[in-house]
Amino acid sequence: MIKFLLKPFERYSENTLIPIGVVFMLIGSYFGSVCQAHFDGVLDLHFSNENVSFYTSLLENTINIIVLTVCLFIVGRMVNNKTRIVDLLSTVLIARIPFYFAALFNISGTYSFGDASDIQKTKDFASNHLGSLIMLTLSIIMLTIWMIALLFNGYKVSTNAKGTKAVLLFTVAIIVAEVLSKISFYYLKF
């Protein structure tokens, strides 16, 4: 079971993983729209006090998937020139599944309380919802770790990566993808 949850890439090929990943991307985008959640970065999830349309959420997820796939593919080719982009696309599609569920923490709109730069309002909110904020933080950290573990395991299988260089390149790819996705969202005015 743990192998299925963390290392599905060893057993399942792209023919299985891509359709599953696409279905969950659509479900995740739906979660984003009903829970007013923006996936505005490869590793980002922000709850908004404005409505988020399904198409906005879908576009955000699509940009994140494309940016992350391309960055991992570039470093993957540095590690192993037999790396196929389709394997990294399935890795990214599957790895993001846990992250979509993080949006559900705001299903009741609890965390869409307004402008986070309003310090007093944020302080009041934090003191009134301390327990749930701790739970939210821990849960999102767990889901993010799960996503990164899936990404790394998929990257390892796709590239046959071994050693420190492969780990360093993976880390660089994630950081570059995060920066590029933030720049993309900035220019797209999300």
Add this chain to the structure above:
Amino acid sequence: MQKLPVICPSCESTLKVSQLSCSSCATTISGDYLLPNFLRLNTEDQQFVLNFILSGGSLKEMAQKLNKSYPTVRNILDDIIEKLK
């Protein structure tokens, strides 16, 4: 069938063939022969290479047979190629 030892249990060097015998007439040949590269692979890798040849060199067919993904099977083959180099 017994597993062919390829590594010396005493010093961990690669073993050589020093004697071959015919089971039908009991003729024995002594000498100093290197083990072929293929026989230096472990049993699992040898079986993989054999299955790979029998499946016509198709990694997709191998992936289906072994119930593993295509990149996993390709990685096993790449690791064997590295061992044979």
